[in-house]
Amino acid sequence: MNRVMNIAFFEMMDKAGEINDELKKYDAVSAESIQQFCKKTFVKNNLSTLFIKSKNE
Amino acid sequence: MITFEKFTLKNGLRVLFHKDETTPLAVVNILYNVGARDENPDKTGFAHLFEHLMFGGSKNIESFDNPLQLAGGECNAFTNNDITNYYDILPVQNLETAFWLESDRMLELAFTPKSLEVQRNVVIEEFKQRYLNQPYGDVWLLLRPLVYKTHPYQWATIGKEISHIENATMEDVKSFFYKYYAPDNAVLVVGGNTTLENIKSLSEKWFGDIPSRGANQRNLKPEPAQQEERELKVERDVPADAVYMVFRMGERMHPDHYTGDLASDILSRGKSSRLYEELITKKQLFTSISAYISGGWEDGLFVVSGNLNKGVSYEDAKNAIWLELTKISDHAIEKNELIKVKNKFKTAKVFLNKV
Structure with missing residues (x-):
């Protein structure tokens, strides 16, 4: 089921040929690329925060 | 390794076959290239409402569920901001039943006022139960418009507000159908222990004469980069902050x-x-x-x-x-x-x- 649905998703993105590269792409992630990603993503100007306060407290 | 073979019908329907010898069940999955992002900002929740209507009978078949159940099958569907996906799982020897059902609802829905009325109420109930009355249910109704200011990702698939669903007319439903439910705006994937030849002949037989209606020409402007920190605080009847x-x-x-x-x-x-x-x-x-x-x-x-x-x-x-x-x-x-x-x-x- 998941395989079939994944094929459909990738084909819709015109990327069916890349469906078997998913694990490789994860494998290619390095400690450095994670740090770079975090550095550019986790900045205040890129942050939206929602706080839900409980009425019961 | 996921293997598949692909062919395209003359009307533009892309068909992919994944041979799977490990199971007696077949999966028929149809992905339509339409999601909540394609909705008019004043008529949100429509892609999802439509997903429900697809189970309310089609041109030549009164009930979708009954024949599928008689064939030992089951089905489900989901809508998100990007796409709408339908699938049927049934014994591979009854595969043609799914082709018959799916092709008829791609051809044309029944468009009965009763079906619209029933499904509209189901969706309104879902809106209330899952998004308004469930603790934390409205989180994404609040977050999306906080994060996205111009892109249609700013509304959730259930829609911005209940009135958009309440006000849906048969005309809206029909125009949505003919705009997005088309062979050239869909991908059909079949998985199971059968042959490519069989899938080719079934696809041609059941989907081959459905007219092309044009692929979804989406032209959405990307959301600009955020420039400032944003914050929203609300009080709700929830068990914990x-x-x-x-x-x-x-x-x-x-x-x-x-x-x-x-x-x-x-x-x-x-x-x-x-x-x-x-x-x-x-x-x-x-x-x-x-x-x-x-x-x-x-x-x-x-x-x-x-x-x-x-x-x-x-x-x-x-x-x-x-x-x-x-x-x-x-x-x-x-x-x-x-x-x-x-x-x-x-x-x-x-x-x-x-x-």
Whole structure:
């Protein structure tokens, strides 16, 4: 089921040929690329925060 | 390794066949290239309403569910901001039943006022139960417009408000159908223990004469980069205070998707993950915490959310998460931590693809 649905998703993105590269792409992630990603993503100007306060407290 | 073969019918329907000898069941999956992002801002919730209408009978078949059940099959569907997906699972020897059913509802819906009335009420009830009356149910109704100011990702698939569903007319339904439900705007994937020749002949027989209606020519402007920190505080009838910190991170096929996915695992997969260990076990600020990515096709989000322990202030909770995000940004993670998280991830992923 998941395989079939994944094929459909990738084909819709015109990327069916890349469906078997998913694990490789994860494998290619390095400690450095994670740090770079975090550095550019986790900045205040890129942050939206929602706080839900409980009425019961 | 996922293998498949592909062909395209004259009317533009793309068909992919995945041979699977391991199961007596076949899967018929039809993905339509239409989601909540394609909706008119004044008529939101329509793609999802439509998903419901697709089970309300089609041109030549009164009931979708009954014949499928008689063939030993089951079906389901879901809508998100990007797409609408339908699937049927049934014994492979009854595969043609699914072709018959799916092709008839692609050809034309019954468009009966009764079906519209019934499904409209079902969706309104779903809106109330799952989004308005369930604790934390409206989180994404609040977050989406906070994060997206111009892109249609600013509304959830259920819609902006109930009135949009209440006001849906038969004319709206028909024009939506003919605009988006077309062979050249869909992908059909069949998995099961059969042959490509069989799938070719079934596809030609049942879908071949459905007219092309034009592929969805989407022309959405990307959401501009965010320039300032945003914050929304609300009070709700929920069991505990909760915080959601959301960062934008780019589209689905970008390498950042994979990097972000693993970063979220390092932060929150399992009890030895960073957020769990620091914020739940050690500091006892949260009762639950998680980090994950949304995987939006055009523009994804990195989300950190958690429920606060009693007596913990919003500021302390937010600062504590921020500290962990700063740590992972300032110091490269240890190789071992990365290997561990990749292994966990791979096991889960491979397992998922077996199903």
